Amino acid sequence: MRTPVSDPLSVGPYRIAGRLGSGGMGWVYLGRSPAGREVAVKVVRPELAAESEFRERFAREVAAARLVSGAYTAAVVDADTEAELPWLATMYVPGPSLAEAVRADGPLPEAQVRRLGAFLVEALQAIHAANLVHRDLKPANVLLASDGPRVIDFGISRVEGAPSLTQAGIVVGTPPFMSPEQMTAAPVGPPTDVFSLGGVLVHALTGRPPFGSGEAVSLRVVHREPDLDGVPAGLRPLLARCLAKRPGDRPRLDVLLGELLAQPRTAVWPPPAVARTIEVRRSELAARRGGGTSLPVPSCLLLHAQALLDAGLTDDMVTRAVVRGDA
Incomplete structure (x- = not known):
């Protein structure tokens, strides 16, 4: 499976802080907007980008996903399906799957x-x-x-x-x-x-x-x-x-x-164990923002990358992060 010679410094307007993983469709990176918002950026592999049918499918599905507006869906926030290597960025969710x-x-x-x-x-x-x-x-x-x-x-x-x-x-x-x-x-x-x-x-x-x-x-x-x-x-x-x-x-x-909803709502959200995990991951991300390169890519984003990769095309999952030295 081909990998890039070097990770990009940026994808669209997003500065790339680290590679989260790779799979059959491409690579997923931790990116930051100019204002500092974290996003997960998926970049399509060159061999797939060269296929007109794949580009058509990718563009159609990005357009369709952008139509979804709901409190409980993670939206596509940006994409360029016409780029040399098409890409999309999704909102970051600081929580476990x-x-x-x-x-x-x-x-x-x-x-x-x-x-x-x-x-x-x-x-x-x-x-x-x-x-x-x-x-x-x-x-x-x-x-x-x-x-x-x-x-x-x-x-x-x-x-x-x-x-x-x-x-x-x-x-x-x-x-x-x-x-x-x-x-x-x-x-x-x-x-x-x-x-x-x-x-x-x-x-x-x-x-x-x-x-x-x-x-x-x-x-x-x-x-x-x-x-x-x-x-x-x-x-x-x-x-x-x-x-x-x-x-x-x-x-x-x-x-x-x-x-x-037939029974009375007695359960708080999130579950206590999930709440603790969310707090840890928010702390990880905050520490990374101010800590230079000494910390790994947050585990919450590794999980997000795992879900983004391959979209059912393969069963490959992210097992580790490769972090850029200039993050």
Whole structure:
């Protein structure tokens, strides 16, 4: 896999402070705006930038993602799809992903998951209002901020009614959270994201996806019932409906929101362990702003890069940061 001879000093108006990682689509950098705002900047690889079909797909999806306006989505803040190497910048979210939070601190209680689910329903409503289907909602694509989660990574979003430009042979989505229609190459729509949301909430409650993982997961998604052991009785029927095999059997988002909020809101947000992580990461970032080059790229941005990279094209994840000496 080709890597750049040297990292750029800037991308568009953003000064590059460090390389966060690399993957099949390109490189992700920590960038700062002239006023000092941190962003994650993804730069496309030259071999992909040279393909007109890829450029068309990239430009269409950036334009579509910019239409999404919601309190619980992480917006694309800038992009240049006509540059020699196309790039996009997304807002920085100082919090762990749901995947990381569950891995570090264990599953969330039912009250917290009900509130998380309500936030995510509103995020999907904003996405669907822009005629998008996310198609890769998963715990790693849900960043937990102090005022609610942010759904990120529109890299494989599908514009409803538009022809697909996804390259042949590329798996679109993450198998443990993909819907049966994605597994069988059937048409996708808003119910596809409802299925994935059900899987995300099961993971939040139990620490595992409802159909497991591994080579046989696609078979289980299409033909087996979900494993809901450990899901509280109050949420089990609702999540089972979200995970129905037929899209028409899944609840609409407005119905889902009402049922998630049927119980009184007793849970504070963010969960205490997440609040501590956010505070640590904000401190890391503040220390880096004033500490020159002695500190590594903040772990929160490494997580953000992991979610940005590859957008379902590969399973590569960021494992370390390579920091510029002149950051």
